[in-house]
Amino acid sequence: DQQVKQNSPSLSVQEGRISILNCDYTNSMFDYFLWYKKYPAEGPTFLISISSIKDKNEDGRFTVFLNKSAKHLSLHIVPSQPGDSAVYFCAARDGSSNTGKLIFGQGTTLQVKP
Amino acid sequence: DAGVTQSPTHLIKTRGQQVTLRCSPKSGHDTVSWYQQALGQGPQFIFQYYEEEERQRGNFPDRFSGHQFPNYSSELNVNALLLGDSALYLCASSWEGLRGAYNEQFFGPGTRLTVL
Numbered sequence: 001d002q003q004v005k006q007n008s009p010s011l012s013v014q015e016g017r018i019s020i021l022n023c024d025y026t027n028s029m030f031d032y033f034l035w036y037k038k039y040p041a042e043g044p045t046f047l048i049s050i051s052s053i054k055d056k057n058e059d060g061r062f063t064v065f066l067n068k069s070a071k072h073l074s075l076h077i078v079p080s081q082p083g084d085s086a087v088y089f090c091a092a093r094d095g096s097s098n099t100g101k102l103i104f105g106q107g108t109t110l111q112v113k114p
Numbered sequence: 115d116a117g118v119t120q121s122p123t124h125l126i127k128t129r130g131q132q133v134t135l136r137c138s139p140k141s142g143h144d145t146v147s148w149y150q151q152a153l154g155q156g157p158q159f160i161f162q163y164y165e166e167e168e169r170q171r172g173n174f175p176d177r178f179s180g181h182q183f184p185n186y187s188s189e190l191n192v193n194a195l196l197l198g199d200s201a202l203y204l205c206a207s208s209w210e211g212l213r214g215a216y217n218e219q220f221f222g223p224g225t226r227l228t229v230l
Contacts, residue, residue, distance in 0.1 A: 004156075036221075043118070043204055043221030044157065089156050099170040100147070100208055100217055104156030 003027045004092050006105035014113050019077040021108050023090030026071060031095030034102070035064060035075045038087045047088075048075070052095070080112045116141065118207050118222035126228045127195050135190040135225045139207030146188040147219060148180060149204040157204055163188050164210060192227075200229045 005024045013019045021035075031052045036044035050057040050064045050073070057064050063076045077084055090105040119138045127133050139146055145164045149157035159172035163182035182188045186207075192199055203226075206219040 006156075041223065043206075043223045046218055046220070049218075091156075097170060099162050099164075100145070100219060101159050101162060101170055101172070102147075102149075102157075102206075102219065103159065104149075106154070106156050 002106075003030075004090055004103050004105040006088075006090055006108050008108050009106070010109045010111070012111045012113065013080050015082055016079045019075075019080045019084065019110055019112065021075040021077075021088050021090070021110065023073050023075075023105055024071060025073075025092055027092070027094065027103075028071075029094055029096045030092040030103075032093040033064070033066060033073050034091045034093070035062075036089045036091060036104075037084075038089060038107070044089055077110075080110075082112050082114050085110055085112050118205055118220050120203075120205050120222040120225050122225060123223070124226045124228075126230065128230050129195055129197060131195050131229075132191065132193045133195060133227060135192075135203050135205075135227070137188045137190070137205030137207075137222060139186050139188070139205075140220050143207035143209050143220070144186050145208045145210050145217075146182060146186065147206045147208070148188070148190045149206065150174075151202040151204055151224070153201070160190070195229045197229050200227060202226050 034049040035047040038044045087107045091102040147162040148160040151157040161171040166182045177193045202224040204224045205222045208217040208219045
């Protein structure tokens with residue numbers, strides 16, 4: 001039962017262009033959605049989050065969009081930089097649990113080519 | 115300010131053995147969660163500790179157990195190791211703060227467990 005899905009295992013973009021990473025979910029009880037970035041040999045690092053009551057959140061080059069009717073969120077990185085090359089995980093919090101338990105997608109490996 | 119630390123970095127065990135992994139939370143944090151990340155997958159929630167008690171558990175067998183100490187550090191124990199337990203084990207800490215509010219989780223670098 002995969003409640004959070006990232007259907008694209010990998011994405012390759014040119015430096016300076018836009019990177020769009022996608023995520024789908026099934027559980028309507030999710031109240032927060034987050035994106036984490038992970039480099040090899042390091043733990044996931046928090047990137048940006050969005051509450052389920054919002055449809056957009058922006059932080060510098062990173063913007064997350066939430067479409068609740070479609071149960072879909074996306075992360076836009078503009079402009080993409082070679083240092084953005086990493087594995088990106090979409091995660092969701094089950095609002096009914098109150099413990100902060102996160103449910104992760106499988107991850108998308110982003111490669112930004114110079 | 116040290117972030118979340120985990121030990122050891124790598125560990126090799128054989129089937130049937132037992133293992134203990136350790137985690138020290140970020141300063142000021144009182145809640146510790148453990149995740150298992152198999153190769154090519156996202157992290158999967160094992161359990162969470164708060165006030166020295168297991169508060170919530172994911173879909174893992176009783177072979178997985180844990181403990182939280184008064185200084186908020188935590189241990190993850192896995193008994194009767196199986197080949198399928200080979201994974202990266204991540205510890206995440208957070209501050210309980212306001213119940214119900216989203217409290218950001220900070221992850222450690224993980225412990226890579228290999229079961230032969």
